[in-house]
Amino acid sequence: MSFSSTLAAHRFGYGLSPEIASPKSVNAMLRALRGRDRAATQFALPPVSDVHALTAEFRRLQKVRRKALRAGRDDGPEQAAFDAFKKTSRPEISLWTVQGVLRRVWSEDGLRERLVDFWTDHFAARGKNYDFRTNEAHYAETAIRPYVSGKFADLLEAAVLHPMMLHFLDQNASVGPDSLFARRRPKQSRGLNENLAREILELHTLGVGGAYEQKDVRQLAKLLTGVRAEHDIELRFEPRRAEPGAETVLGRSYGGTERAELEDVQAVLRDLAVHPDTAGHLARKMAVHFVADAPDAEMVASMKAAFVNTDGDLSAMTEAMLRHPAAWQAARRNFKQPMTFLCSALRGLAVPVARMNALQGAGLQRYVGAPLRAMGQPLGKPLGPDGFSEADGHWLSPQGLAARLQWSLSAPVDLARPLPDPRRFVLDVLGEDVPKEVLFAAKAAESRREGVALVLMSPAFQRM
Structure with missing residues (x-):
């Protein structure tokens, strides 16, 4: 194709x-x-x-x-x-x-914009x-957005060492068992917290089934002790909370000096960022998100190779996806997640900037916040560190579809004034390959409100 x-x-x-x-x-x-x-x-x-x-x-x-x-x-x-x-x-x-x-x-x-959303969900934190x-908005703005076409190592470090991630995964509570803090204040020490280390290995880099064991999780957790956030303001490293000595992650030793350093943490992140398992995990996840739940194996292999050959260049991996024929197969296999559905509808309706800016408080909740919650994707609030599901079946629930229908019938008539003629709208949002049955439905609609809703709820619009 x-x-x-x-x-x-x-x-x-x-x-x-x-x-x-x-x-x-x-x-x-x-x-x-x-x-x-x-x-x-x-x-x-x-x-x-x-x-x-x-x-x-x-x-x-x-x-x-x-x-x-x-x-x-x-x-x-x-x-x-x-x-x-x-x-x-x-x-x-x-x-x-x-x-x-x-x-x-x-x-x-x-x-x-899609890449910013993809990587923000990959590094899910709330x-x-x-x-x-x-x-929440500034987490994506500072830790994700500047890095979506750069080196993955830079994105990884910016995201996992951001105060938002440290807060979400309770990293401030992690203290080295043999650290100076634990020895002097044993009653105040809550011990080692493995949350951040586990998610770095399992979700952010190597992936489930990657080349790591539980001992690597624990060693990485010890290496991360000392990493803390000062409220929401900045990253801090406190050597007195850090576990002394060297830690071994995936067979490589990090640290070992009497005084632990942030540089030891940065070193292990750089190594994990370019690991072949990381390349495979990220390539497949990106292909699933953009193309299909079961992506073409050759396309994924091409994306992985581009990542490996460029030491983790995300732009190169994205380009490999876009240049592969499988990316352009006409069949639309992926079902839009709620945010994609809602924003693509607003885009197709060309809702004016001034109208959107007028949505304050209750208006924003009525047309954006509450509908997204009803559809199963609360704005900025992933359900866990693994983000929102990529599986189409997760979003094809009766409740989720009912919420989309309700939004399609009620929101456009309020936000797009005047409401477009469905006969024109169907071509504006579906392009030259609009299915005949959708075109017929748009032309036969009894009102503009119903016609626009029919187009938005059509499989041709719901899938990409």
């Missing part, structure tokens, strides 16, 4: 748009990916320092409130200031979510308190 502009938009982006041209070639897709990140500039998030200032003020007000509560004042000015802060900051935080949706809906580089829930 050869390149298809329509398939490029559906399979490797967020769908067709009546106002944005689809990619014209693989070369054009790669040039956009390797070029300037226009969407991040057009729909910018505030600097991460602003987020940290926001969470610092929350912690300050929370501390004052708790002090007042201990003194028996539960309805004083401290509580009022705390409540006012949460109320006034909520619209600002929701705007960051809107910016993320707008990037998917209006970007000219859909491949980049906030378990205010500090980190507030940082």
Whole structure:
């Protein structure tokens, strides 16, 4: 099979748009990916320092409130200031979510947006308190987005050593059994925590069935002791919490000096990043996400070879996928995940930027947050460290399909004004290969509302 502009938009982006041209070639897709990140500039998030200032003020007000509560004042000015802060900051935080949706809906580089989502899910992490829930958008912005076309080693280090990941996997609780901290404060030491080490090996690099054993998990966990996060602000390394001595991971020794160093952790991550098992795991996972639950073996092998031959260049692996004929098979095998479905619908409807920016608070929940939860993919909240399921069957539940139908009948009529003529809309979102039965249904619809919903719920739109 050869390149298809329509398939490029559906399979490797967020769908067709009546106002944005689809990619014209693989070369054009790669040039956009390797070029300037226009969407991040057009729909910018505030600097991460602003987020940290926001969470610092929350912690300050929370501390004052708790002090007042201990003194028996539960309805004083401290509580009022705390409540006012949460109320006034909520619209600002929701705007960051809107910016993320707008990037998917209006970007000219859909491949980049899909890759950001893919790698964010690969390094799934969510906030378990205010500090980190507030940082969810900026985790992807700082630890994922800059690295999706670079070396995997850089992405791996940025993601797993980000305060969000350390918080999510409880790394701050991990202390070396023979560390200075454990010896001096045994009652305060909670011992070794293997969460981060296990997920690095099992999910982030080598994959299930990779060349590691339980002893490698434990040795890596010991090597990671000392790695901590200072609230949501920065990575810290505390040698007094680190396990002294050398640790052996996959037969190679790391550390060994009297004073543990962050460089030892970075060294093992660099080695894991270019391991052949990592190449195979990532190649297959990417092929499953973009092309099919059972991807072509030759395509996966080509992607793995590109990764190995370039020391983990993600751009090279992506290019190998895009240049393989199996990537362009006409049959659409993958069922869209909820976020992809919702954003491709908004893109096809060309919902104006101003209309999306007006979605604050309740509006954002009504049209984005609540529907995604009902469809099974709560925004920014993966169910576990393995992210959301790639299996089509997971999303083809009666509840999930009912939620998609409800959204298709209710949201477009509110968000796209005027609602497009279904006879035009079906061509705008499905392109030249629109199935005859879908075209007939769009033309025969009794109303624009029903016609648009019929198109959005068609297998041709639901699959990519």
